[in-house]
Amino acid sequence: MKKLSIKKLMAVVIVGVFGMTAVGCGSSSNGEGKDKLTQIKENGKLVVGMSADYAPYEYHALIDGEDKIIGFDVDIAQAIADDIGVELELKEMNFDALCESVQLGKIDMTISGMTPKPDRKKAVDFSDIYYKAEQAFLVQASNKDKYKTLADLEGKKIGAQMGSIQADIAEGIKDSNVKLLADVNTLILELKNGNIDALIVEAPVANLAVTANTDLAVGEEIVEDSEGGSAIGMPKDSPELVAQVNSTLKKLADEGKIDEFVQKAVEQVKNQVE
Ligand code: ARG
Numbered sequence: 361m362k363k364l365s366i367k368k369l370m371a372v373v374i375v376g377v378f379g380m381t382a383v384g385c386g387s388s389s390n391g392e393g394k395d396k397l398t399q400i401k402e403n404g405k406l407v408v409g410m411s412a413d414y415a416p417y418e419y420h421a422l423i424d425g426e427d428k429i430i431g432f433d434v435d436i437a438q439a440i441a442d443d444i445g446v447e448l449e450l451k452e453m454n455f456d457a458l459c460e461s462v463q464l465g466k467i468d469m470t471i472s473g474m475t476p477k478p479d480r481k482k483a484v485d486f487s488d489i490y491y492k493a494e495q496a497f498l499v500q501a502s503n504k505d506k507y508k509t510l511a512d513l514e515g516k517k518i519g520a521q522m523g524s525i526q527a528d529i530a531e532g533i534k535d536s537n538v539k540l541l542a543d544v545n546t547l548i549l550e551l552k553n554g555n556i557d558a559l560i561v562e563a564p565v566a567n568l569a570v571t572a573n574t575d576l577a578v579g580e581e582i583v584e585d586s587e588g589g590s591a592i593g594m595p596k597d598s599p600e601l602v603a604q605v606n607s608t609l610k611k612l613a614d615e616g617k618i619d620e621f622v623q624k625a626v627e628q629v630k631n632q633v634e
Pocket residue numbers: 410411412413414417418455472473474475476521523524525526544562
Protein backbone atom coordinates (compact mmCIF):
# COMPACT_ATOMS: atom_id res chain seq x y z
CA MET A 361 0.00 0.00 0.00
CA LYS A 362 2.67 2.40 1.05
CA LYS A 363 4.79 1.63 -2.02
CA LEU A 364 1.89 2.22 -4.34
CA SER A 365 1.07 5.59 -2.93
CA ILE A 366 4.71 6.66 -3.34
CA LYS A 367 4.54 5.57 -6.98
CA LYS A 368 1.36 7.51 -7.39
CA LEU A 369 2.97 10.49 -5.77
CA MET A 370 5.95 10.20 -8.12
CA ALA A 371 3.60 10.05 -11.09
CA VAL A 372 1.91 13.24 -9.95
CA VAL A 373 5.28 14.94 -9.50
CA ILE A 374 6.52 13.79 -12.91
CA VAL A 375 3.34 14.91 -14.67
CA GLY A 376 3.63 18.16 -12.82
CA VAL A 377 7.21 18.75 -13.95
CA PHE A 378 6.44 17.83 -17.57
CA GLY A 379 3.35 19.98 -17.52
CA MET A 380 5.36 22.98 -16.38
CA THR A 381 8.03 22.37 -19.00
CA ALA A 382 5.37 22.20 -21.67
CA VAL A 383 3.99 25.57 -20.59
CA GLY A 384 7.49 27.01 -20.58
CA CYS A 385 8.18 25.74 -24.10
CA GLY A 386 4.83 26.95 -25.29
CA SER A 387 5.38 30.51 -24.20
CA SER A 388 8.93 30.72 -25.48
CA SER A 389 8.00 29.33 -28.89
CA ASN A 390 5.52 32.20 -29.29
CA GLY A 391 8.25 34.71 -28.56
CA GLU A 392 12.00 34.34 -28.75
CA GLY A 393 13.57 31.42 -30.49
CA LYS A 394 11.65 31.71 -33.73
CA ASP A 395 12.47 34.38 -36.25
CA LYS A 396 10.06 37.27 -36.73
CA LEU A 397 8.86 36.12 -40.15
CA THR A 398 7.97 32.67 -38.78
CA GLN A 399 6.16 34.31 -35.86
CA ILE A 400 4.08 36.44 -38.25
CA LYS A 401 3.18 33.34 -40.27
CA GLU A 402 2.16 31.50 -37.11
CA ASN A 403 0.07 34.45 -35.90
CA GLY A 404 -1.69 34.49 -39.26
CA LYS A 405 -1.53 38.27 -39.45
CA LEU A 406 0.87 41.10 -40.14
CA VAL A 407 0.45 44.05 -37.77
CA VAL A 408 1.56 47.30 -39.43
CA GLY A 409 1.79 50.59 -37.54
CA MET A 410 1.25 53.95 -39.20
CA SER A 411 0.32 57.56 -38.54
CA ALA A 412 -2.66 57.99 -40.86
CA ASP A 413 -2.45 61.74 -41.31
CA TYR A 414 -0.28 61.88 -44.41
CA ALA A 415 -2.12 61.74 -47.74
CA PRO A 416 -1.19 60.25 -50.19
CA TYR A 417 0.95 57.91 -48.00
CA GLU A 418 -1.74 56.95 -45.45
CA TYR A 419 -4.91 58.79 -44.53
CA HIS A 420 -8.51 58.42 -43.50
CA ALA A 421 -11.21 58.36 -46.14
CA LEU A 422 -14.88 57.53 -46.30
CA ILE A 423 -15.26 54.49 -48.51
CA ASP A 424 -18.89 53.48 -49.04
CA GLY A 425 -19.82 55.42 -45.94
CA GLU A 426 -17.14 53.70 -43.84
CA ASP A 427 -14.09 55.36 -42.31
CA LYS A 428 -11.03 53.56 -43.68
CA ILE A 429 -7.28 54.05 -43.72
CA ILE A 430 -6.05 54.05 -47.31
CA GLY A 431 -3.04 55.29 -49.25
CA PHE A 432 -0.07 53.87 -51.13
CA ASP A 433 1.62 52.67 -47.94
CA VAL A 434 -1.52 50.65 -47.19
CA ASP A 435 -1.39 49.05 -50.65
CA ILE A 436 2.26 48.18 -50.07
CA ALA A 437 1.40 46.72 -46.65
CA GLN A 438 -1.33 44.60 -48.24
CA ALA A 439 1.07 43.30 -50.91
CA ILE A 440 3.59 42.33 -48.21
CA ALA A 441 0.90 40.53 -46.17
CA ASP A 442 -0.35 38.74 -49.32
CA ASP A 443 3.16 37.55 -50.17
CA ILE A 444 3.68 36.23 -46.64
CA GLY A 445 0.25 34.64 -46.85
CA VAL A 446 -1.36 36.33 -43.82
CA GLU A 447 -4.05 38.90 -43.02
CA LEU A 448 -3.16 42.57 -42.71
CA GLU A 449 -3.99 44.48 -39.53
CA LEU A 450 -3.37 48.24 -39.42
CA LYS A 451 -2.61 49.95 -36.12
CA GLU A 452 -2.84 53.70 -36.03
CA MET A 453 -0.48 55.54 -33.70
CA ASN A 454 1.39 58.81 -33.33
CA PHE A 455 4.32 59.08 -35.70
CA ASP A 456 6.83 59.57 -32.89
CA ALA A 457 5.71 56.28 -31.23
CA LEU A 458 6.26 54.06 -34.27
CA CYS A 459 9.91 53.05 -33.87
CA GLU A 460 9.49 52.28 -30.19
CA SER A 461 6.38 50.23 -30.93
CA VAL A 462 8.42 48.11 -33.36
CA GLN A 463 11.10 47.67 -30.69
CA LEU A 464 8.55 46.66 -28.06
CA GLY A 465 6.87 44.19 -30.44
CA LYS A 466 3.54 46.07 -30.36
CA ILE A 467 3.63 46.10 -34.15
CA ASP A 468 5.51 43.87 -36.61
CA MET A 469 6.66 46.77 -38.76
CA THR A 470 6.00 50.41 -39.53
CA ILE A 471 5.10 51.67 -42.99
CA SER A 472 4.52 55.38 -42.61
CA GLY A 473 6.56 57.32 -45.15
CA MET A 474 9.43 56.94 -42.73
CA THR A 475 12.85 58.26 -43.64
CA PRO A 476 15.60 55.86 -42.52
CA LYS A 477 17.67 58.45 -40.68
CA PRO A 478 20.70 57.37 -38.61
CA ASP A 479 19.20 57.58 -35.11
CA ARG A 480 16.21 55.49 -36.20
CA LYS A 481 18.57 52.90 -37.68
CA LYS A 482 19.84 52.29 -34.17
CA ALA A 483 16.34 51.31 -33.05
CA VAL A 484 14.99 49.40 -36.05
CA ASP A 485 16.21 47.72 -39.24
CA PHE A 486 15.03 49.29 -42.48
CA SER A 487 14.00 47.82 -45.81
CA ASP A 488 15.30 49.22 -49.08
CA ILE A 489 13.94 52.66 -50.01
CA TYR A 490 10.58 52.21 -51.72
CA TYR A 491 9.69 55.80 -52.52
CA LYS A 492 11.63 59.03 -52.94
CA ALA A 493 10.24 62.47 -52.24
CA GLU A 494 11.53 65.97 -51.66
CA GLN A 495 10.63 68.29 -48.81
CA ALA A 496 8.35 71.27 -49.26
CA PHE A 497 6.55 73.80 -47.12
CA LEU A 498 2.99 75.05 -47.03
CA VAL A 499 1.98 78.65 -46.41
CA GLN A 500 -1.25 80.61 -46.60
CA ALA A 501 -1.94 81.43 -50.26
CA SER A 502 -2.00 85.12 -49.36
CA ASN A 503 1.62 84.83 -48.09
CA LYS A 504 2.92 83.05 -51.17
CA ASP A 505 5.02 86.00 -52.36
CA LYS A 506 6.34 86.72 -48.88
CA TYR A 507 7.56 83.19 -48.07
CA LYS A 508 9.29 81.75 -51.12
CA THR A 509 12.34 80.07 -49.64
CA LEU A 510 13.28 78.48 -46.33
CA ALA A 511 15.42 81.57 -45.69
CA ASP A 512 12.24 83.68 -45.85
CA LEU A 513 11.01 81.67 -42.85
CA GLU A 514 13.79 82.91 -40.56
CA GLY A 515 12.33 84.04 -37.24
CA LYS A 516 8.88 82.74 -38.19
CA LYS A 517 6.51 80.25 -36.57
CA ILE A 518 7.09 76.96 -38.31
CA GLY A 519 5.05 73.81 -37.80
CA ALA A 520 6.22 70.22 -38.18
CA GLN A 521 5.17 66.77 -37.07
CA MET A 522 6.59 65.66 -33.75
CA GLY A 523 9.56 63.34 -34.17
CA SER A 524 9.79 63.88 -37.94
CA ILE A 525 12.74 64.90 -40.11
CA GLN A 526 10.72 68.02 -40.89
CA ALA A 527 11.01 68.93 -37.21
CA ASP A 528 14.80 68.80 -37.64
CA ILE A 529 14.60 71.01 -40.75
CA ALA A 530 12.40 73.53 -38.91
CA GLU A 531 14.77 73.62 -35.91
CA GLY A 532 17.61 74.30 -38.36
CA ILE A 533 16.05 77.52 -39.65
CA LYS A 534 17.55 80.59 -37.99
CA ASP A 535 15.58 81.97 -35.03
CA SER A 536 12.63 79.75 -35.91
CA ASN A 537 9.81 79.37 -33.44
CA VAL A 538 8.94 75.71 -33.98
CA LYS A 539 5.55 74.25 -33.16
CA LEU A 540 5.55 70.46 -33.03
CA LEU A 541 2.27 68.53 -32.98
CA ALA A 542 1.54 64.81 -33.27
CA ASP A 543 -1.00 65.15 -36.07
CA VAL A 544 -0.33 66.68 -39.50
CA ASN A 545 -4.01 67.46 -40.06
CA THR A 546 -4.06 69.58 -36.90
CA LEU A 547 -0.96 71.38 -38.16
CA ILE A 548 -2.75 72.14 -41.44
CA LEU A 549 -5.59 73.70 -39.42
CA GLU A 550 -3.05 75.71 -37.41
CA LEU A 551 -1.66 77.08 -40.68
CA LYS A 552 -5.12 77.91 -42.03
CA ASN A 553 -5.92 79.72 -38.77
CA GLY A 554 -2.69 81.70 -38.93
CA ASN A 555 -1.27 80.18 -35.74
CA ILE A 556 1.82 79.15 -37.68
CA ASP A 557 3.37 80.82 -40.75
CA ALA A 558 4.53 77.67 -42.52
CA LEU A 559 4.33 73.89 -42.29
CA ILE A 560 7.07 71.58 -43.53
CA VAL A 561 6.00 68.23 -45.02
CA GLU A 562 7.04 65.90 -47.85
CA ALA A 563 6.34 67.52 -51.25
CA PRO A 564 3.63 65.03 -52.34
CA VAL A 565 1.76 65.80 -49.09
CA ALA A 566 2.06 69.56 -49.64
CA ASN A 567 0.89 69.28 -53.25
CA LEU A 568 -2.20 67.31 -52.25
CA ALA A 569 -3.00 69.55 -49.30
CA VAL A 570 -3.44 72.55 -51.60
CA THR A 571 -5.98 70.71 -53.75
CA ALA A 572 -8.12 70.21 -50.65
CA ASN A 573 -7.33 73.65 -49.16
CA THR A 574 -7.40 76.40 -51.77
CA ASP A 575 -6.43 78.95 -49.09
CA LEU A 576 -2.98 77.28 -48.90
CA ALA A 577 -0.03 77.31 -51.29
CA VAL A 578 3.25 75.40 -51.66
CA GLY A 579 6.38 77.48 -51.10
CA GLU A 580 8.66 77.80 -54.10
CA GLU A 581 11.77 76.25 -52.59
CA ILE A 582 11.84 72.48 -52.65
CA VAL A 583 14.45 70.83 -50.45
CA GLU A 584 16.16 67.62 -51.43
CA ASP A 585 15.90 64.77 -48.95
CA SER A 586 19.47 63.84 -48.11
CA GLU A 587 18.36 60.69 -46.28
CA GLY A 588 16.91 59.34 -49.49
CA GLY A 589 13.16 58.60 -49.11
CA SER A 590 10.83 56.19 -47.34
CA ALA A 591 11.62 52.76 -45.95
CA ILE A 592 9.88 50.15 -43.79
CA GLY A 593 11.04 49.81 -40.19
CA MET A 594 11.29 46.30 -38.72
CA PRO A 595 12.62 44.76 -35.50
CA LYS A 596 16.41 44.61 -35.20
CA ASP A 597 18.05 41.34 -36.22
CA SER A 598 15.18 39.96 -38.29
CA PRO A 599 17.01 39.27 -41.58
CA GLU A 600 14.38 36.78 -42.81
CA LEU A 601 11.64 39.40 -42.53
CA VAL A 602 13.76 42.14 -44.09
CA ALA A 603 14.60 39.86 -47.04
CA GLN A 604 10.93 38.94 -47.48
CA VAL A 605 9.85 42.60 -47.44
CA ASN A 606 12.62 43.66 -49.84
CA SER A 607 11.60 40.95 -52.29
CA THR A 608 7.99 42.22 -52.31
CA LEU A 609 9.19 45.81 -52.71
CA LYS A 610 11.45 44.85 -55.61
CA LYS A 611 8.66 42.94 -57.31
CA LEU A 612 6.25 45.88 -56.88
CA ALA A 613 8.82 48.36 -58.22
CA ASP A 614 9.71 46.15 -61.20
CA GLU A 615 6.04 45.84 -62.11
CA GLY A 616 5.50 49.61 -61.81
CA LYS A 617 3.01 48.95 -59.03
CA ILE A 618 4.35 51.49 -56.54
CA ASP A 619 3.86 54.36 -59.01
CA GLU A 620 0.41 52.96 -59.70
CA PHE A 621 -0.43 52.91 -55.95
CA VAL A 622 0.79 56.51 -55.57
CA GLN A 623 -1.28 57.64 -58.55
CA LYS A 624 -4.35 55.88 -57.20
CA ALA A 625 -3.95 57.46 -53.75
CA VAL A 626 -3.58 60.94 -55.26
CA GLU A 627 -6.69 60.46 -57.41
CA GLN A 628 -8.66 59.22 -54.40
CA VAL A 629 -7.88 62.38 -52.43
CA LYS A 630 -8.78 64.57 -55.39
CA ASN A 631 -12.08 62.72 -55.85
CA GLN A 632 -12.92 63.25 -52.19
CA VAL A 633 -12.39 66.98 -52.58
CA GLU A 634 -14.73 67.26 -55.57
N1 ARG B 1 9.41 61.34 -43.82
C1 ARG B 1 9.25 62.04 -42.58
C2 ARG B 1 10.01 61.33 -41.48
O1 ARG B 1 10.38 60.21 -41.63
C3 ARG B 1 7.81 62.25 -42.17
C4 ARG B 1 6.92 61.07 -42.28
C5 ARG B 1 5.57 61.32 -41.67
N2 ARG B 1 4.70 60.22 -41.88
C6 ARG B 1 3.41 60.18 -41.49
N3 ARG B 1 2.73 59.14 -41.79
N4 ARG B 1 2.90 61.16 -40.80
O2 ARG B 1 10.27 61.88 -40.45
